[in-house]
Amino acid sequence: MNIPKTSKPRIVIVGGGFAGISVIKQLRKEEVQIVLFDRNNYHTFQPLLYQVSTAGLEPDSIAYPLRKVFRKHADFHFRLGDVTSVNPEKNELTTSIGTISYNYLVIATGTRTNFFGNDQIQKNSMPMKSVPQALNIRSLMLQNIEAADITSDLDKRKRLLNFVIVGAGPTGVELAGALAEFRKGILGVDYPELDEKEMQVHLLEGADRVLAPMSAYASKKSKAYLERLGVQIHLNTIVESYDGTTATTKNGKTFASETLIWAAGVTGNPINGIHGEALLDRPNRYKVDVFNTVHGFKNVFALGDVALMETDAFPKGHPQVAQPAIQQGKQLGKNLKRLFKGKDMKPFSYLDKGSMATIGRNKAVVDIKNLHFGGAFAWFIWMFIHLWFLVGFRNRVITFFNWTYSYINYDRAARLIIRPFKKT
Template sequence: MQMKTPERAAFDALDHPTVVVVGGGFAGLEMIHRLAGKPFKVILLDKNNYHCFQPLLYQVATGSLGADSIAHPFRRTVGPMRNVIYRMGEVLRVRPEENCVETDHGCVKYDHLVIATGTVTNFFGNRQVAEEAMQLKSINQALDIRSDFLQDFEAALYLEDEHEQRQRLNFVIVGGGPSGVELAGALAEIRRTIVKHEYREMHNERMQIHLVDTNDAVLANFSPKAQRLALKYLKQLGVKVKLGMMVTDFDGSTITFKDGSTMESNTVIWTAGVKGRPIPGIETAVEQRSGRYRVDALNRVEGSRNIYAIGDIAQSTADPKWPKGHPQVAPVAIQQAKQLARNLRRKTGSEWVPFKYREKGSMATIGRYKAVVDIGPLHFGGPLAWFLWLFVHLMSIVGFRSRVMVLTNWAWKYLSWKNTIRLIIRPYVRKTAVAAEPVQG
């Protein structure tokens, strides 16, 4: 029999209810912070051993930040929390009748289960596009994009034919929300600075960035003023914005739109939507279209007594100001976690307080000195918005070291454009290339 360390023995001996938190994103991480030092035994389960700050994924994808700047190891977070432990593992099923979750390493028992598993990319059922397009939801995917565009630059230099070179350097981003807009702006700046100075043998205007959206405006959830400004900034950077266009197919080299028109490109990056990927076991509570768990005003999963969902995976229609559900953004995830933790800490018998989202504003950046901000009645853009964006994101990153790293990288980048994270460390291999490889033997 294995001897327990005193630390582990002390954790096991705690005579408190066990809260299992699945997912250490914005919601799960806030949850464990709020329960640390409180009368609970908390077990955090995540398939990755780090928290990922998704709002800056596009900066990893475009070589402005290294992956470790936006990731923070869970063990570092839970180290000082005596009543919290972390286990790396993917939760495969919930067994509500036994109060346990099944992971790829075994079962974990709970008294309260908090599901905070976030979302995955939504291709709206288009399997061919899902096969071929790139995504921006995880660090792995961001690193794939980074390698891919750098490989494209290198390969383009070998191409004599202008048409082939343009096809190789045609980048199409689908989805004009904040992720798509920010990525398009960052790629346009790469063309203006890096390509111009470091790929001198290449005509930089042969690199084109297209941003496609079915809506009539970019940043659909922002104010009309922010939308207009964002469009202006994108055009100033030379991004070709195609509004009211729907991508219906992409075979790896040709994109087809709903109106029958086509465009040649090797690279489509899909940022057009997300959906929940619910864990099997409590299917009856899943909203089919969004893949999210229907929850009540207390974030309790429909039909359950002790299972809660928070963050992007939760869909509540109980908040009077948000009858269609809350937006899938970090502040909602954080506020829901705070409220649920407060409720869990209430004395037995006292009434729980329903969740109400307090919207603080929205912001998106579109290159150096260009950003748009909506805060209450204020809608503005330009350098002030950009500095505000920098400040808010810098302060939100988990970990002092990461903050210092991000600040240093940004300062170096925006002052000199000489950051050197543009490394192809793990080359990206397209699925079609793998499929085309001759079978050995």
């Protein structure tokens, strides 16, 4: 592998998400060599993936080149490739483009979609964890609407215009709201021969309420907002099978649909090579101490979604969202600087800044400690926070103008089928 030799400590980071970026930013002025690996050459702002999938934003609004983020960092090297395994005894990482040694390894690989062992659902449903997957959903949605517009088969039209979303967490709720607003603002204008009522949005949830991780207030409000938009909510409903045209639930319901979007859960995305007590099988997360050191290893760290730090406040680990990843990455960067100076590392303490979800135009819910509110004010807070955390000034400007245009015109400008999707 073509990485310059160095006498400085080499820190290898796997994953260019929130956690990986936060670590590197802290080490900008340190006498270290940083090597970042990712299978994509860009950072993805995952909280807005649903807007790409529902034609609200183009991918370049929420993605930013990793090389550009760190081009002013001395001795920083980005390599595009898949990491296949780690050998902690030899301090070596094996990738699709070669093997590299390290002094410190930071694993920030995030999560992957959890299908709970259901191969049929995995094969036929649409996940949404990456930009390509979001584009697949967008293409399939638009292709199905186009096909519905020309078919005379009423059963086929129903399947094409039935959109089923499984999982009523923040992703599922935001997707359902965006699809419902697409129906309200776009369908009747672009497709005058289709009746708006023919497009159905179903949100299926195994629990007894939507947004289960958030407050009861947020759950009640978001449910009311979704129902006002015409989303059909099915609680205590677990999908058992989906063959590509029909979804069947454990309580006997069936949904005829050509589009089933799976937002029912995630699992950690570990690297082969670290096993035993360090890797907890069921959540696929590395067990780490308060310094994010992987159990049993002094120079291997795990951050964010793939790390499980058990504390009194979070006995099952921190939530798998952006803020713990950002804060852990920042703290690890500071701790590595302390380590290089011979000082003791400081334990990580999570500052819960709250949770939020948007359901549509002027409709959002926000939980901040004991404060719970919804409506237009919450929506503006949600919009400001998401703009603030986008990487890159250009991304913020483009996203802001897209949102402003959509708000004024009730329109979505990104409804282009650039790369047609074909079901296998």
